[in-house]
Amino acid sequence: VFLSDYGHQDEFVGVCHGVIARLCPAARVIDLTHGVRRHNVRQGAMILARSLQYTPPAAVVLAVVDPGVGGARRAVALRLADDRIMVGPDNGLLSLAAARAGGVVAAVDLAASPWRLDPVSATFHGRDIFAPVAARLAAGEPLDEAGHDLDPAQLIAIELPRARRESEALVAPIVGVDAFGNLELAAVGEDLRALGVIAGEPLRIGGGNRRRQGPGHAARYGATFSDVAPGELVVYEDATGALAIAVAQGDAAGRLGLGSGDQVRITGGQ
Amino acid sequence: VFLSDYGHQDEFVGVCHGVIARLCPAARVIDLTHGVRRHNVRQGAMILARSLQYTPPAAVVLAVVDPGVGGARRAVALRLADDRIMVGPDNGLLSLAAARAGGVVAAVDLAASPWRLDPVSATFHGRDIFAPVAARLAAGEPLDEAGHDLDPAQLIAIELPRARRESEALVAPIVGVDAFGNLELAAVGEDLRALGVIAGEPLRIGGGNRRRQGPGHAARYGATFSDVAPGELVVYEDATGALAIAVAQGDAAGRLGLGSGDQVRITGGQ
Amino acid sequence: VFLSDYGHQDEFVGVCHGVIARLCPAARVIDLTHGVRRHNVRQGAMILARSLQYTPPAAVVLAVVDPGVGGARRAVALRLADDRIMVGPDNGLLSLAAARAGGVVAAVDLAASPWRLDPVSATFHGRDIFAPVAARLAAGEPLDEAGHDLDPAQLIAIELPRARRESEALVAPIVGVDAFGNLELAAVGEDLRALGVIAGEPLRIGGGNRRRQGPGHAARYGATFSDVAPGELVVYEDATGALAIAVAQGDAAGRLGLGSGDQVRITGGQ
Numbered sequence: 001v002f003l004s005d006y007g008h009q010d011e012f013v014g015v016c017h018g019v020i021a022r023l024c025p026a027a028r029v030i031d032l033t034h035g036v037r038r039h040n041v042r043q044g045a046m047i048l049a050r051s052l053q054y055t056p057p058a059a060v061v062l063a064v065v066d067p068g069v070g071g072a073r074r075a076v077a078l079r080l081a082d083d084r085i086m087v088g089p090d091n092g093l094l095s096l097a098a099a100r101a102g103g104v105v106a107a108v109d110l111a112a113s114p115w116r117l118d119p120v121s122a123t124f125h126g127r128d129i130f131a132p133v134a135a136r137l138a139a140g141e142p143l144d145e146a147g148h149d150l151d152p153a154q155l156i157a158i159e160l161p162r163a164r165r166e167s168e169a170l171v172a173p174i175v176g177v178d179a180f181g182n183l184e185l186a187a188v189g190e191d192l193r194a195l196g197v198i199a200g201e202p203l204r205i206g207g208g209n210r211r212r213q214g215p216g217h218a219a220r221y222g223a224t225f226s227d228v229a230p231g232e233l234v235v236y237e238d239a240t241g242a243l244a245i246a247v248a249q250g251d252a253a254g255r256l257g258l259g260s261g262d263q264v265r266i267t268g269g270q
Numbered sequence: 271v272f273l274s275d276y277g278h279q280d281e282f283v284g285v286c287h288g289v290i291a292r293l294c295p296a297a298r299v300i301d302l303t304h305g306v307r308r309h310n311v312r313q314g315a316m317i318l319a320r321s322l323q324y325t326p327p328a329a330v331v332l333a334v335v336d337p338g339v340g341g342a343r344r345a346v347a348l349r350l351a352d353d354r355i356m357v358g359p360d361n362g363l364l365s366l367a368a369a370r371a372g373g374v375v376a377a378v379d380l381a382a383s384p385w386r387l388d389p390v391s392a393t394f395h396g397r398d399i400f401a402p403v404a405a406r407l408a409a410g411e412p413l414d415e416a417g418h419d420l421d422p423a424q425l426i427a428i429e430l431p432r433a434r435r436e437s438e439a440l441v442a443p444i445v446g447v448d449a450f451g452n453l454e455l456a457a458v459g460e461d462l463r464a465l466g467v468i469a470g471e472p473l474r475i476g477g478g479n480r481r482r483q484g485p486g487h488a489a490r491y492g493a494t495f496s497d498v499a500p501g502e503l504v505v506y507e508d509a510t511g512a513l514a515i516a517v518a519q520g521d522a523a524g525r526l527g528l529g530s531g532d533q534v535r536i537t538g539g540q
Numbered sequence: 541v542f543l544s545d546y547g548h549q550d551e552f553v554g555v556c557h558g559v560i561a562r563l564c565p566a567a568r569v570i571d572l573t574h575g576v577r578r579h580n581v582r583q584g585a586m587i588l589a590r591s592l593q594y595t596p597p598a599a600v601v602l603a604v605v606d607p608g609v610g611g612a613r614r615a616v617a618l619r620l621a622d623d624r625i626m627v628g629p630d631n632g633l634l635s636l637a638a639a640r641a642g643g644v645v646a647a648v649d650l651a652a653s654p655w656r657l658d659p660v661s662a663t664f665h666g667r668d669i670f671a672p673v674a675a676r677l678a679a680g681e682p683l684d685e686a687g688h689d690l691d692p693a694q695l696i697a698i699e700l701p702r703a704r705r706e707s708e709a710l711v712a713p714i715v716g717v718d719a720f721g722n723l724e725l726a727a728v729g730e731d732l733r734a735l736g737v738i739a740g741e742p743l744r745i746g747g748g749n750r751r752r753q754g755p756g757h758a759a760r761y762g763a764t765f766s767d768v769a770p771g772e773l774v775v776y777e778d779a780t781g782a783l784a785i786a787v788a789q790g791d792a793a794g795r796l797g798l799g800s801g802d803q804v805r806i807t808g809g810q
Contacts, residue, residue, distance in 0.1 A: 001284075001288065003281075007575075008548060008573065008574070008575050009573070009718070009719040010573060010575060010718050010719050011572050013573070014543075014571055014573050014591070015591050015594045017571070018541065018572070018591070018594040018595035021568070021570055021596050021599075022596050022597075028291070030284060030291055031287070032285070032288070033278065033283070033284050035278050038719075038720060047281050051281050051288070054292070055292070056288065056291050056292050056295070059291075067789060069765070070763065070766045070767075122763045122779075123764050123765065123776070123779050127594065128779075178280050179276075179277045179280050180308060223340065223392045224339065224340030224341070224393050225339070226338060226340045226342075237391075237392075238391070238394075239393050239397065249309060249337060271558065273554075298561070300554060300557045300558055300561055301553075301554055302551050302554035302555070303548065303550060303553070303554050304548070305548050305550060321551050321558070324558040324562070325555075325561065325562070326565070448549070449547045449578075450578060493610065493662045494611070494662035495610065495663065496609070496610045496612075506662065506663070508663060508664075509661035509663050509668075
């Protein structure tokens with residue numbers, strides 16, 4: 001399973017596939033996505049955390065969103081409590097998935113891995129360190145031969161923002177925008193129902209800052225886009241279990257003028 | 271064979287690959303394209319109809335362009351007259367390919383398929399219904415165990431617009447624009463030759479509405495882009511057998527200011 | 541190994557995969573990239589030359605960047621001195637990789653290849669000629685049965701521009717821009733060190749035309765982005781061994797207002 005922010009415009013992804021095929025010809029590679037926004041470690045970490053349950057349990061996970069490549073950040077390979085193996089930079093990218101899998105039971109530092117390509121470039125560790133290590137692990141070579149032992153307690157973890165209750169409103173950070181303009185919130189359905197709102201009822205959505213806020217936008221709490229008319233706003237639990245905002249057959253990010261890092265304020269009623 | 275409008279920015283395609291690999295590890299997935307324009311069922315249907323002849327005859331086809339996900343539209347798996355199996359929403363997406371293959375000989379409704387993931391989300395049936403059903407069918411499990419029998423006569427079909435003759439002109443709807451700006455018409459070479467035009471001769475291309483039309487653009491009826499000088503317009507039979515308009519080494523959609531849903535009026539002569 | 545300028549918006553890549561899977565079901569296809577800029581033969585040739593060392597040595601290389609499709613350019617299959625096989629148009633696309641591999645030891649002209657699909661379209665030789673030929677060669681069929689013998693001396697080669705020294709400056713053509721806005725130069729680290737500049741020292745970067753040039757931009761000769769602060773310019777040897785210009789966590793092409801085909805003038809000092 002391979003995730004990165006390399007995109008498809010250049011040959012970066014293809015070259016990593018080539019390195020893997022040379023070292024582990026039997027490996028089958030699932031490209032989870034290479035569309036993580038450049039250097040957006042948090043977005044990559046969130047995708048890994050919510051997606052790995054849908055990939056084969058024996059898969060090695062290769063993840064590269066690496067703004068610090070060539071700098072002081074560690075390169076690591078991890079064995080999780082569910083026996084899954086992950087390979088990537090130690091910048092928090094792997095931390096949300098690892099926590100969800102029950103934590104890290106073994107870690108190695110790849111700085112002097114005997115499996116690195118020679119020479120190692122300063123800027124393309126995906127090709128020179130991470131892909132060859134992932135390929136050899138996929139081929140069954142033991143994790144402890146990939147590099148030096150590392151105390152899992154030293155690994156970098158990232159924290160996600162959380163929604164909060166403000167009297168009669170739910171104030172939720174927007175943590176993602178998908179290709180359709182749907183806004184993913186750091187909140188779950190239960191947060192909304194705690195306001196006393198039930199499925200099918202009307203809502204209002206405003207910007208997160210109460211002072212600058214107008215009357216907000218009319219929306220509805222639904223199970224899916226189809227619960228509102230085309231062009232209308234719906235708040236729903238998305239396919240990952242998170243609360244999300246969509247415009248049926250439209251673009252919620254564009255309509256509300258909001259994006260990742262902004263907040264929304266949701267209240268019940270017309 | 272997997273087609274969708276998911277794009278490559280998010281992990282939707284990769285998660286479906288993961289689900290398939292879990293259920294049918296031996297499956298090899300050919301990504302036909304995930305660049306169908308969002309919710310453009312007709313475009314997806316046209317791509318399937320013209321492409322399946324180039325894919326392995328034993329392949330299961332997984333197709334997801336699904337604006338009605340979570341609503342009342344049926345989810346189906348079909349066996350075609352040529353023995354090919356298709357899985358996707360019953361919104362016409364599968365209908366053009368099915369017709370080209372000689373029709374549907376068996377259909378099942380997947381609403382209560384025992385092969386669905388549990389829980390089924392309201393918005394990501396690609397992951398929760400279509401991918402697991404396609405994977406199990408690819409693994410050789412029988413179609414009639416995928417869900418309830420459905421009368422093929424109840425399936426939704428879509429109709430394509432057609433070119434028409436207006437005295438000395440061919441008026442043809444534009445049904446697609448590719449990444450190069452080439453315009454695909456709902457017409458074939460024979461329609462043009464019926465005007466008395468032969469290969470190599472000059473043409474004029476105007477907008478489809480006669481009243482608002484100026485003198486139009488000079489073009490030539492050619493076999494390929496190379497038959498005209500760079501920057502010139504050529505009308506030719508494209509690789510799918512359809513009549514198309516291109517600018518040699520340029521962008522016909524941009525030059526003519528036309529796109530999918532518009533019409534062109536083609537006449538012979540300078 | 542498959543490279544093209546087809547992009548991922550249409551089904552062109554997927555249809556070629558289908559053709560390959562029909563003719564050589566055991567083939568595994570590595571998509572090196574399909575993001576070559578449309579018709580940019582030189583960019584495709586440079587990617588092939590620098591990438592093939594990272595792909596399996598036994599792989600057949602299918603490369604299609606083909607502005608002259610349907611015209612007079614030859615379609616060819618080549619055996620290189622390192623025993624690698626390449627298939628594509630004879631427009632220089634294969635020439636840089638072939639030269640790097642020690643040259644071409646055998647060539648065949650595919651114009652009348654018995655392995656072509658029937659009919660052959662005028663515009664999609666990737667599907668109708670190149671993919672079926674590559675698939676059969678990958679399946680082990682002999683090169684000399686793919687078409688007519690061709691003298692390798694007749695193959696088209698392309699030449700790359702080169703950096704030059706102008707008194708105290710290095711004037712280097714920009715030959716590529718990656719998805720991150722990093723500028724690739726037709727120069728290597730040694731060219732810069734020949735100016736007396738050593739790693740860590742300051743540089744100035746100006747446009748290539750001395751007359752219109754202001755004082756230029758401050759930069760530093762580093763090993764990687766991490767050697768400068770975010771937002772600062774760095775000149776470094778990239779992962780392919782070429783000299784490149786980046787803005788740490790930014791977009792050098794945008795900052796400098798330069799792109800492929802432009803030149804830069806690099807001098808030592810503040």
